[in-house]
Amino acid sequence: MIADRMVTYVQQSSLIRAMFEEGKRLASIHGAENVYDFSLGNPNVAAPAEVNETAIQILQEELSTMVHGYMNNSGYDDVRGKIAESLNKRFGTEFGPHNILMTVGAAGGLNVIFKTLLNPEDEVITFAPYFGEYRAYTANYDGKLVVVSPNTETFQPNLTEFAAKITPKTKAVIINSPNNPTGVVYSEETIMALSAILLEKQDEFGTDIYLISDEPYRELVYDGVEVPYLPNYYDNTIVGYSFSKSLSLPGERIGYLVLPDTLSDAQNIIAAANVANRILGFVNAPSLFQRVVSRCLDVDIAPNIAKYNANRELLYTNLLSYGYECIKPEGAFYLFVKSPIADDIAFCQMAKKYNLLIVPGTSFGCPGFVRIAYCVSHDTAKNALPAFKKVMEEVKAL
Amino acid sequence: MIADRMVTYVQQSSLIRAMFEEGKRLASIHGAENVYDFSLGNPNVAAPAEVNETAIQILQEELSTMVHGYMNNSGYDDVRGKIAESLNKRFGTEFGPHNILMTVGAAGGLNVIFKTLLNPEDEVITFAPYFGEYRAYTANYDGKLVVVSPNTETFQPNLTEFAAKITPKTKAVIINSPNNPTGVVYSEETIMALSAILLEKQDEFGTDIYLISDEPYRELVYDGVEVPYLPNYYDNTIVGYSFSKSLSLPGERIGYLVLPDTLSDAQNIIAAANVANRILGFVNAPSLFQRVVSRCLDVDIAPNIAKYNANRELLYTNLLSYGYECIKPEGAFYLFVKSPIADDIAFCQMAKKYNLLIVPGTSFGCPGFVRIAYCVSHDTAKNALPAFKKVMEEVKAL
Numbered sequence: 001m002i003a004d005r006m007v008t009y010v011q012q013s014s015l016i017r018a019m020f021e022e023g024k025r026l027a028s029i030h031g032a033e034n035v036y037d038f039s040l041g042n043p044n045v046a047a048p049a050e051v052n053e054t055a056i057q058i059l060q061e062e063l064s065t066m067v068h069g070y071m072n073n074s075g076y077d078d079v080r081g082k083i084a085e086s087l088n089k090r091f092g093t094e095f096g097p098h099n100i101l102m103t104v105g106a107a108g109g110l111n112v113i114f115k116t117l118l119n120p121e122d123e124v125i126t127f128a129p130y131f132g133e134y135r136a137y138t139a140n141y142d143g144k145l146v147v148v149s150p151n152t153e154t155f156q157p158n159l160t161e162f163a164a165k166i167t168p169k170t171k172a173v174i175i176n177s178p179n180n181p182t183g184v185v186y187s188e189e190t191i192m193a194l195s196a197i198l199l200e201k202q203d204e205f206g207t208d209i210y211l212i213s214d215e216p217y218r219e220l221v222y223d224g225v226e227v228p229y230l231p232n233y234y235d236n237t238i239v240g241y242s243f244s245k246s247l248s249l250p251g252e253r254i255g256y257l258v259l260p261d262t263l264s265d266a267q268n269i270i271a272a273a274n275v276a277n278r279i280l281g282f283v284n285a286p287s288l289f290q291r292v293v294s295r296c297l298d299v300d301i302a303p304n305i306a307k308y309n310a311n312r313e314l315l316y317t318n319l320l321s322y323g324y325e326c327i328k329p330e331g332a333f334y335l336f337v338k339s340p341i342a343d344d345i346a347f348c349q350m351a352k353k354y355n356l357l358i359v360p361g362t363s364f365g366c367p368g369f370v371r372i373a374y375c376v377s378h379d380t381a382k383n384a385l386p387a388f389k390k391v392m393e394e395v396k397a398l
Numbered sequence: 399m400i401a402d403r404m405v406t407y408v409q410q411s412s413l414i415r416a417m418f419e420e421g422k423r424l425a426s427i428h429g430a431e432n433v434y435d436f437s438l439g440n441p442n443v444a445a446p447a448e449v450n451e452t453a454i455q456i457l458q459e460e461l462s463t464m465v466h467g468y469m470n471n472s473g474y475d476d477v478r479g480k481i482a483e484s485l486n487k488r489f490g491t492e493f494g495p496h497n498i499l500m501t502v503g504a505a506g507g508l509n510v511i512f513k514t515l516l517n518p519e520d521e522v523i524t525f526a527p528y529f530g531e532y533r534a535y536t537a538n539y540d541g542k543l544v545v546v547s548p549n550t551e552t553f554q555p556n557l558t559e560f561a562a563k564i565t566p567k568t569k570a571v572i573i574n575s576p577n578n579p580t581g582v583v584y585s586e587e588t589i590m591a592l593s594a595i596l597l598e599k600q601d602e603f604g605t606d607i608y609l610i611s612d613e614p615y616r617e618l619v620y621d622g623v624e625v626p627y628l629p630n631y632y633d634n635t636i637v638g639y640s641f642s643k644s645l646s647l648p649g650e651r652i653g654y655l656v657l658p659d660t661l662s663d664a665q666n667i668i669a670a671a672n673v674a675n676r677i678l679g680f681v682n683a684p685s686l687f688q689r690v691v692s693r694c695l696d697v698d699i700a701p702n703i704a705k706y707n708a709n710r711e712l713l714y715t716n717l718l719s720y721g722y723e724c725i726k727p728e729g730a731f732y733l734f735v736k737s738p739i740a741d742d743i744a745f746c747q748m749a750k751k752y753n754l755l756i757v758p759g760t761s762f763g764c765p766g767f768v769r770i771a772y773c774v775s776h777d778t779a780k781n782a783l784p785a786f787k788k789v790m791e792e793v794k795a796l
Contacts, residue, residue, distance in 0.1 A: 001515070001606050001662055001663035001666070001667065002515060002663065002670040003513070003514060003515055003516050003670070004517055005517075006513070006514060006670040006674065009670070009673045009674075009677065010666060010669045010670050010673055013673060021470070040468060042463075042467050042468040043463065043467070044463055045463075046461075046462035046463055047462045047463075047466055051462075051466075052457045052458075052462065055457055055686075056454050056457055056458070059450045059453055059454055060450075060454070063444075064444035064445045064449075064646070065440075065441065065442055065443075065444055065445075065646065067649070068445050068449075068646060068647045068648070068649050068650055069440050069441070069646075069648060069649050070438060070440040070648045070649055071649060072419070104502055104651070104679065104680060104681075105679070105681055107679035107680075107681050108679040108680065110679060111678060111679035112679075115404070116400055116401060117401055118401055119401050119402055119403075133676075133677065136677035137677070137679065140677065140678065141401070208399050248462070248463065248466060248467075249466045250466070250467060250468045250681075251465070251468055251469060251682060251684070251685025251686075252466055252684050252685055253502070253680070253681060253682070253683075253684050264399055265400065268400045269399065269400055271408045272400040272401070272404040272407070272408050275404065275408055275411060278531075279531065279534035279538065280509060280538065280678065281502065281503070281505035281506040281508060281510075281535065281678075281680075282502060282505075282506065282651070282679075282680070283502075283503055283505050283506075283651060284649060284651070286649070286650050286651050286684040286687070287649025287650055287651075288649075288687075289684070289686075
């Protein structure tokens, strides 16, 4: 009796989420401290103290009907203004409040922008490995996800294949840097080459191709790596942001879209995105947390990044010493490790015998690899090392 | 460059929301106290004190990674359990946590359930006057909204026309009682007759027809009126609830779906709704407010209802004395008044000259009427009376 198009989704469900549930089950049997759950991008690092302090202050001092009431579907004007200012200061842009649309997380924002842009059969290009939900988000609006195959050496986008896959039906390109699942940051060189290709193809086909930059991991970078700000490189850029990772607030569903005036048809896109936010049922981003994040834009998250970095170094160094192969991630909180056996799904099953929960690369359109989400406690990372070692020993003994 | 199907939406935009923006503009010119904004169901009554107290307590005492982290897409298990228990106690049902899916408000919940159920061309029946967003929510999933014309005497559903409009393509019926925009509560007699028709038609066509009860106004009733709990009358009932009105939290986007075990195909519907919540980009209902509402289920909202009731009595009595025609609402916080001139849109324009913001019935599929949302301060209701009187005098002088 459910909709035909939901049947496959229910059957497949999300491998990642299934793993999450499995983790809870194993924890209830073996005790949470004996299960090493690297399956989900659910920060174990607490939100900076300023977040709760600010929330409490707002709840105590501001008018309840204002804090909890309806506002413009795009969000509070003052909140949008503060975010615009903060971006302008950081990236030399010239955004105003009207360029910011507060969203129910980045997932909400991406759905809003696809609803806004896509006609049936429009194509959206992405680069493998990619966040598996892009496929569903595109399908929600009858679009077609076109995947560029991965460069498994560097995990930078394969631009030759990209150029060849752009057609007159290409409405958007979605990229994610720092990348989930690889942790790779797309270099400035990559971004400039990608932009040049897009400009050329726009000219060739007389179309507009929107570049959607999905960047919940923007601030989570290591060793001083710079993440180019896409609107400064390509006019038709739309940014999707989330505070889920930077402020450890994934459950609160708070993020925003940047819709610059430089977009072709900017005014209509801004108006349509506002309507899309409403009619998709988001209505508006959660009101208290709009106000909270607007006052936490300058919170120092270096201590949190340091915690992720400690896990990154520990796992990277040790996994390599056990014989795993992996590039060193420059951002986000994922290691994308070559599966020691060809079948990445089978390898994740093997790992589970050691209470080690990791996700097959197949979920990200990149079989033969597995994702390790190291946004766990340092103890979990440390205690999991013997398990990683044992699985590898089992593989070597095969 | 925006999607074709968004063009009309952008052109029409929402009359209600346009009015909201207009209200803010007029307020900035004339001063907020001189603009009588009855356009939006945005409670002017503050959330009960327990709401903010509970939120602060949770922020101070509970673990940040738990309060702000990911949980099952359907919501925290303990929150779902508490809501199920509360419903069981109030309505004699036997729900468990698995029957509750926490949603981003009722709007989010309705989108989730339509995504879960609708195949293209499936029909969803509703009764005019109806909440205008149902049209968009249905269209989002390529469904077709079928509208039963209003009984403008009683505003109870026209069941003869309803029975005639059910076809083998009818997948769902959506009702809203206490009703927006009329304030009418569908009587137990109505619900029993409606259920009997649905059972008969299910048999006749060999189909399942889901009854979706959209009930954000359940608790907002006056004079001790009872609102029948639909799952007790018809097995294939799905309830959409929101805390927006009962706890004055519309901006926080917190509500839930009830998916009873008595539904045909219950297990698949529950699983698919969980996936739909995720892939539509909601991911989960905002986490802090899940926890807050689960601890505020027994908060006494009688003082808030009393405030709405004072406005209801004041406006109803005085508007009638000025010559307006209106049935007395039994619930919600709307008066649905016969437009003194045939053209309800023109009448709303006339009213605006007196800084009176009301919404045409046309927005609810019921031309010839206007909606007055009396969830305003009592002062606004009182101060608006001369304006209501003057518009009527202008009409009489025509």
